[in-house]
Amino acid sequence: MKFTPLAAVITLSALSPSLSAEQVGPWNLDALKNNVPAMKWLRQDQPIHSLTYAGEKYQGHDTEVFAFYASPTTLGEAKAGTKFPAVVCIHGGGGTAFAEWVQLWAKRGYAAIAMDLNGSRPPEVEFDAKGIAIGNGHRGTRTRLPSGGPPHGHPEKFDSIKTTDTSDDWPFHAAASVMRAHTLLRSFPEVDAEHTAVTGISWGGYTTCLVASLDDRFKAAVPVYGCGFLHEGESVQKPSIDKLGDHKAKWVKEYDPGSLLPRCRVPIMFVNGTNDVHYVLDSYMKSYNVVPGEKHMRIQVKMPHGHPPGWAPQEIGLFIDSKCRDSKPLPILGQPRIDGDTVRVNVNSRPPIKLKSAALHYTKDGGLRSKREWVTVPAAIFDITPSTNDAIIKLYKIxxxxxxxxxxxxxxxxxxxRDAMVSTPVVLKP
Known part of the structure; x- marks a missing residue:
C-alpha cells in the first residue's frame, strides 16, 4: 500500500503562527494540530512501513523523527480503501519505535504509529516464520539520525530548563513530536481522523499525560506507569528536579504533568502497579485526582515495569475500543466507602458483560512503597439493578x-x- 498524506509537503516550521494561536507553555497548539508535517517513506515493501517526519527545531537546526506505521491494510488483512481508527504509541526510557507494538494494534484493527523520541532509529524490522515482528527495539544498534532531535537523557529532560531556549528541552520535543505524529496520522486516507487514541509507557506514559492535556482531538488516552508530581514523594525523578534549584519551579510549571492534567478533557485510563518505583502511588493518585474530566484506573498488585508488560494488559485495548469503536466499555467503579465493618463500592457494567470476581487489596507495610507487601481478600458481588432499568446498565454493589x-x-x-480488571481510586492514609 502506498499513499501520500494530505498536505504532506507543508512543513510546520515554514508556517508563521497565527496572532490568535493557542499557546500553552512552549507549545503552539494551533500549529501542531492544524499543519501536517512534511514526511517521507523509507520503506513500504514490508507489512510494517517506516518513515520520517519533520520535528521541531533543535539547536537552531531542522529535525526529523523516525516512525513505524502499520494498519490492517499494510498487513494484508484488509482491502485498500477501508478506514480504521488509529492509535499513537509512545515508548519509554531506553525505548524506541517498536515495530511489534504497531503490529499488535494493526492486528486489533487500528492504524498505528510509533515514533522514536531519542533522535534515533532502531534496526530494520525482521519477522519470524509466522510473520510476527521480532523485537526490533530490543536488539541490534540504534542509529543516530543526522538531523535527530534531543537525546532521551537526563540533561535534556531536566537541566536544559536552565537555558532560555525551550528548543533544547526534551519534554517540549517529545510532546510536540507526538502531536505532529497525530496530525500526520489523521491525514492518512485510511485513518478515521475522528477516532484516534494515544498510549505510552513509563516516560511515554508521562508524555501521554502531557499530550492528553494539550491535544483534545484524541478520543482516549492510556498512560501506563507515567504520571505527574514527579517533584514530590518517592519519585526517582525527584532528586534530578531538586537539583534544578531556582529553575525547579519553572520545570514543574512547564513540564510536570501535574501542572497540565487539570486541562485534560480526553477520557483517560491510568494503568500502573502497586509497587512501581518510577511512578509511585502517591504521585499517581495526585495525577488522577487533578483530572477534571472522565477518568478510569487499573492498578495491579506488583505489576512489572517494562515495555512488553506495559502494552500487555488487554484493558488498554478494551478501553480504547469503547471510545474509538463504540464497543462494550469496561466496568465503571465509584468511590469506595467504609460502612461500619465493611468497605463497599458501586459498579456500573454494560450488558451483556457480567462481573466475574472482585477483591480488596491493602498493605500495612511502611517504608518505600516499592518494597511493600500487599494482601488480597475476595469481595462479594451483589446485583442491585432496579427492575425498571430494562438492562440498559447493570448495577452492582461490591x-x-x-x-x-x-x-x-x-x-x-x-x-x-472478559477477564478485564479495573479498580477504584487508591485510598491513602495521611
Missing part, C-alpha cells in the same frame, strides 16, 4: 471486610467475564 486499622493504602478491583 462489599468486602473493612481493611485492618493498620492498613495505610487500599483499593478495590473488579474483573468481568
Amino acid at each position: 462489599t468486602a471486610p473493612k481493611p485492618p486499622s493498620e492498613a495505610n493504602t487500599w483499593y478495590l478491583s473488579v474483573t468481568d467475564e
Whole structure:
C-alpha cells in the first residue's frame, strides 16, 4: 500500500503562527494540530512501513523523527480503501519505535504509529516464520539520525530548563513530536481522523499525560506507569528536579504533568502497579485526582515495569475500543466507602458483560512503597439493578471486610467475564 498524506509537503516550521494561536507553555497548539508535517517513506515493501517526519527545531537546526506505521491494510488483512481508527504509541526510557507494538494494534484493527523520541532509529524490522515482528527495539544498534532531535537523557529532560531556549528541552520535543505524529496520522486516507487514541509507557506514559492535556482531538488516552508530581514523594525523578534549584519551579510549571492534567478533557485510563518505583502511588493518585474530566484506573498488585508488560494488559485495548469503536466499555467503579465493618463500592457494567470476581487489596507495610507487601481478600458481588432499568446498565454493589486499622493504602478491583480488571481510586492514609 502506498499513499501520500494530505498536505504532506507543508512543513510546520515554514508556517508563521497565527496572532490568535493557542499557546500553552512552549507549545503552539494551533500549529501542531492544524499543519501536517512534511514526511517521507523509507520503506513500504514490508507489512510494517517506516518513515520520517519533520520535528521541531533543535539547536537552531531542522529535525526529523523516525516512525513505524502499520494498519490492517499494510498487513494484508484488509482491502485498500477501508478506514480504521488509529492509535499513537509512545515508548519509554531506553525505548524506541517498536515495530511489534504497531503490529499488535494493526492486528486489533487500528492504524498505528510509533515514533522514536531519542533522535534515533532502531534496526530494520525482521519477522519470524509466522510473520510476527521480532523485537526490533530490543536488539541490534540504534542509529543516530543526522538531523535527530534531543537525546532521551537526563540533561535534556531536566537541566536544559536552565537555558532560555525551550528548543533544547526534551519534554517540549517529545510532546510536540507526538502531536505532529497525530496530525500526520489523521491525514492518512485510511485513518478515521475522528477516532484516534494515544498510549505510552513509563516516560511515554508521562508524555501521554502531557499530550492528553494539550491535544483534545484524541478520543482516549492510556498512560501506563507515567504520571505527574514527579517533584514530590518517592519519585526517582525527584532528586534530578531538586537539583534544578531556582529553575525547579519553572520545570514543574512547564513540564510536570501535574501542572497540565487539570486541562485534560480526553477520557483517560491510568494503568500502573502497586509497587512501581518510577511512578509511585502517591504521585499517581495526585495525577488522577487533578483530572477534571472522565477518568478510569487499573492498578495491579506488583505489576512489572517494562515495555512488553506495559502494552500487555488487554484493558488498554478494551478501553480504547469503547471510545474509538463504540464497543462494550469496561466496568465503571465509584468511590469506595467504609460502612461500619465493611468497605463497599458501586459498579456500573454494560450488558451483556457480567462481573466475574472482585477483591480488596491493602498493605500495612511502611517504608518505600516499592518494597511493600500487599494482601488480597475476595469481595462479594451483589446485583442491585432496579427492575425498571430494562438492562440498559447493570448495577452492582461490591462489599468486602473493612481493611485492618493498620492498613495505610487500599483499593478495590473488579474483573468481568472478559477477564478485564479495573479498580477504584487508591485510598491513602495521611
